[in-house]
Amino acid sequence: VTMPIEALCFAINAHKDQVRKNGSGCYISHPIRCVKILEEAGVVDPEVKAAAVLHDVPEDTPFKVPDVRARFGDRVARIVEQVTDDKELPPGVRKMLQVQHAGESDVEAQYVKTADTIDNLEDMCLCPPEGWNFERIQSYFMWKKLVMDRIVFAEDDQIAKNLKARFARALEGTIT
Ligand code: ZN
Numbered sequence: 654v655t656m657p658i659e660a661l662c663f664a665i666n667a668h669k670d671q672v673r674k675n676g677s678g679c680y681i682s683h684p685i686r687c688v689k690i691l692e693e694a695g696v697v698d699p700e701v702k703a704a705a706v707l708h709d710v711p712e713d714t715p716f717k718v719p720d721v722r723a724r725f726g727d728r729v730a731r732i733v734e735q736v737t738d739d740k741e742l743p744p745g746v747r748k749m750l751q752v753q754h755a756g757e758s759d760v761e762a763q764y765v766k767t768a769d770t771i772d773n774l775e776d777m778c779l780c781p782p783e784g785w786n787f788e789r790i791q792s793y794f795m796w797k798k799l800v801m802d803r804i805v806f807a808e809d810d811q812i813a814k815n816l817k818a819r820f821a822r823a824l825e826g827t828i829t
Pocket residue numbers: 683708709769
């Protein structure tokens with residue numbers, strides 16, 4: 654069994670009682686699509702894909718970063734940790750910290766963060782969360798754009814270029 658499949662099994666179990674906020678199905682469809690987005694951008698590293706499929710486990714399930722480390726090792730755990738918000742903090746503070754710290758993570762974590770954001774925008778275009786009006790969706794996009802603008806990749810990073818282009822398309826799709 655390859656690491657991303659092992660990670661997928663772990664994530665399916667961890668998220669089993671959870672559904673997407675917008676009612677677009679089982680929660681696990683979101684982390685799976687994040688892996689797909691990364692593959693389509695050119696990511697082949699199995700540990701980055703494993704981290705992507707696990708990226709919401711510490712925030713949303715009883716399993717935390719040390720559980721990820723115990724099963725998948727330091728590197729995967731480090732990526733997951735860098736894309737995990739401290740849920741003890743109020744939402745407004747978390748949003749602000751996301752913007753402040755956006756540019757400080759390892760490049761692998763930036764890929765996962767970008768794929769996560771792309772999927773959230775694409776999913777929201779297809780299926781807006783119940784009760785969200787245009788203004789609320791638009792301000793969500795604007796905040797995501799602020800975070801993404803802070804992420805700086807190396808000039809010759811083709812994966813990053815592919816991800817940024819897809820993010821720009823997703824952003825357009827939602828705002829217009
Ligand atoms: Zn996510």
